[in-house]
Amino acid sequence: MVKLRHLRKTFLPGTTSGRMALCDVSLDLAAGDFVTIIGSNGAGKSTLLNAVAGVFPVDEGTIIIDGQDVTALPEHGRAPVIGRVFQDPMQGTAGSMSIEENLAMAARRGERRRLARGVAQKDRKAFRDYLALLGLGLENRLADPVRLLSGGQRQALALLMATIKKPKLLLLDEHAAALDPRTAQDILALTDRLVKRHGLTVMMVTHNLRHALAFGNRTVMMHEGEIVLDVGGPERSGMTVADLLERFHATRGERLADDRILLEV
Ligand SMILES: Nc1ncnc2c1ncn2[C@@H]1O[C@H](COP(=O)(O)OP(=O)(O)O)[C@@H](O)[C@H]1O
Numbered sequence: 001m002v003k004l005r006h007l008r009k010t011f012l013p014g015t016t017s018g019r020m021a022l023c024d025v026s027l028d029l030a031a032g033d034f035v036t037i038i039g040s041n042g043a044g045k046s047t048l049l050n051a052v053a054g055v056f057p058v059d060e061g062t063i064i065i066d067g068q069d070v071t072a073l074p075e076h077g078r079a080p081v082i083g084r085v086f087q088d089p090m091q092g093t094a095g096s097m098s099i100e101e102n103l104a105m106a107a108r109r110g111e112r113r114r115l116a117r118g119v120a121q122k123d124r125k126a127f128r129d130y131l132a133l134l135g136l137g138l139e140n141r142l143a144d145p146v147r148l149l150s151g152g153q154r155q156a157l158a159l160l161m162a163t164i165k166k167p168k169l170l171l172l173d174e175h176a177a178a179l180d181p182r183t184a185q186d187i188l189a190l191t192d193r194l195v196k197r198h199g200l201t202v203m204m205v206t207h208n209l210r211h212a213l214a215f216g217n218r219t220v221m222m223h224e225g226e227i228v229l230d231v232g233g234p235e236r237s238g239m240t241v242a243d244l245l246e247r248f249h250a251t252r253g254e255r256l257a258d259d260r261i262l263l264e265v
């Protein structure tokens with residue numbers, strides 16, 4: 001479903017602060033794969049997701065999504081096949097617009113008349129049913145401006161919006177990290193439900209190793225712009241956070257300067 005081949009990206013090349021954020025990253029995802037991505041700060045996790053989404057062009061490599069080579073496409077050209085949720089709940093939703101207008105906008109993504117603001121009656125019914133899946137009572141607040149929602153409610157809405165068109169690939173970049181632990185757990189459980197409901201293929205960055213093992217079917221660890229660990233199947237099923245760290249150290253032949261970065265559980 002997704003083929004990433006030999007991706008390289010250097011920011012600010014030729015300057016003293018220039019460094020390779022992605023060095024020869026290759027990754028294949030089968031349809032329905034749910035990969036969790038971990039690694040310390042600056043490892044290149046967000047850069048990888050941004051490269052796949054087309055936020056900037058890569059220096060080298062190819063990105064194929066559902067058989068289509070999107071490497072040369074700008075971000076909006078890839079939007080029809082990609083859904084994204086960011087860390088900041090403000091980023092995925094428009095605060096001044098109502099809940100139903102936000103959903104209507106998401107439902108029209110990739111279509112020509114997507115800027116029209118009206119909401120058709122038949123859509124309203126579908127939105128109400130869809131919102132009811134959240135169990136937050138938002139189906140009774142269709143006309144409320146989104147700015148009135150809590151961070152968790154807003155992130156739940158962002159998730160609905162990102163998945164409403166059943167994207168070929170869902171990109172989640174620490175989308176539960178800005179929430180309190182209880183709400184974060186709810187958002188992850190909701191993520192899992194939506195992913196299963198639509199059978200989505202997912203790349204989810206998390207700094208929480210426990211979440212990385214609890215969700216999805218595969219875990220990838222990045223370090224200094226490279227993928228240093230990729231575990232799935234039975235090997236991963238029995239894994240604990242300690243095993244994961246152990247495997248990381250074995251791969252590197254060195255200890256991380258500060259395990260705590262990876263150990264936020
Ligand atoms: N837009 C950018 N401009 C310059 N440097 C960047 C940019 N985005 C990321 N970087 C650098 O690339 C490296 C990887 O960053 P990032 O992918 O954000 O790490 P992570 O998400 O794993 O914490 C870091 O050294 C970061 O400073």
Ligand SMILES: [Mg+2]
Nearest residue numbers: 045046047173
């Ligand atoms: Mg990041």
